[in-house]
Amino acid sequence: MFQYDFMQYAFIAGTLVAIMCGAIGVFVVARSLSFVAHTFSHIGFAGAAFAVYVGIEPLGGLLLFTIASALGIGQMGVKMFRRDASISVILSLFLGLGILFLSLSNKQANFTASILFGSVVGINIQDVWQIVGLTIVVILVLAVGYRWLKFDSFDQVGAESAGLPIRWISVGFLLLMSISVSVAVQIVGALLVFALMTVPAAAARCFTQSIFGMILVSSILAVLGVWFGLVMSYYTNAPVSFFITSFEALAYFIGIVYQRLVNRYRVAQLN
């Protein structure tokens, strides 16, 4: 399997994206931004389609559209974008725009499939370097702003009263999310980005009781999911994304059962 360059690239890029999504996902879940992440991926789809239409790299279009949206959402306030109606309007608008840009360009079926469902085995060494660079940027910013971000994500009232610049933290986090989504879209596709960004983090909450522990478990689950997906896809020829999401969903349900068993054990100990 590893004798092929495309599989080596897929493993390197997939692992980096998984670590990034696993780490950032803990804050996405804590800040109740799961569906904003989903919306970003559709905005990214429109961006990628726009990039193809004007003849630039898809990643450029993805970043352009998602970063502009992050700044727009940050300006108007995140609360508005948590509303179901707002999400539906924006999501459908950008999906429509994406279809328009695709219809205006010549590339249709192949490109649509690769952006919507991902094409991890289709990436080249240049893509790998782009992903390495962006992942390092995201993880470094996450590490430097970790304390502010965790305070604001897990106790917004406390963070605001302690004088933290919560508006800037919010905008900064949306920018990180937009970059992560743009990178991850290439691996798992626009439709399943939020699976990698939210399911491992949701599962991690069942296994650990510290914020750093959640980041660690979430990243490990995401990486294992991507590796499992790549190996299974190689041997079965079925889509990678299917195996990744199945693995993460299984981890989540095991987490729920584990948490219930632990709670029962604690209650039994108390009695």
Place this chain on the structure above:
Amino acid sequence: MLRQFQVDDLQVSFNGEKVLNHLSFEVFPGEMLAIIGPNGAGKSTLLKVILGMIHPQGGAVRMESDKRKAVIGYVPQSRTIDEETPIQAKDFVSLGLPAKIVPWLSQKERVTVKKAMMMTESLHLAKKPIGRLSGGERQRVFVAQAMVRHPDVLLLDESTANLDPNAQEQMMQLVQRLCKNQGITVLFICHDLHMVKEYSDRVLFMSRRHYETGSTDEVLSGKALEWLYHSTDDEKPKKTGLFREQRDRVTDHLF
């Protein structure tokens, strides 16, 4: 420790409606000042102005401390804590530590968290998930989070409102101990006049029409309270001079 705390001519309006209308009063270092008054009088707004969360249209809050800048701790009535959030209480307390670029906690910071939890008698809760704690336990953890910054001033916004009478007493006793032992100045909003009588040194009464400070006994005397709650004076608030200031008594314990 706080040296001076003065609120001068504070004016705050929301959508053209005056919420704080030329409010002035002084807080004495090391005292417990209860803030009472009917709903909508601007009590929570006042605390938010002191915290810097709301910028007043006029007036100012002046604080002087031994430190470079006075540090304020805040404990609200409730916080939106998801019951499923599995964060341990000690992690929650550590969120309040001053921000640093290094993501992990130093040994000194761990000791600070432990001390704050000991001070608020919540050390035994350190490893319990915050979402699973009772109301009273949570409030103690919230106070511990405020304490890790070594505050000069502690603001409590109806922080005992959702607690049973026993937990209310325990919470207020804890705050009183922090005030007396650590020299922290406490401002607390409270609707329970029994608590106000028991734990405050002085009282600030606020309504849309009047602002009044006085000793607890004076403000809580039946006649004065009735006059304050039912007065139908004109729109412009003013100090009526009904109460006199008693600075000496409240600062006695500091010397």
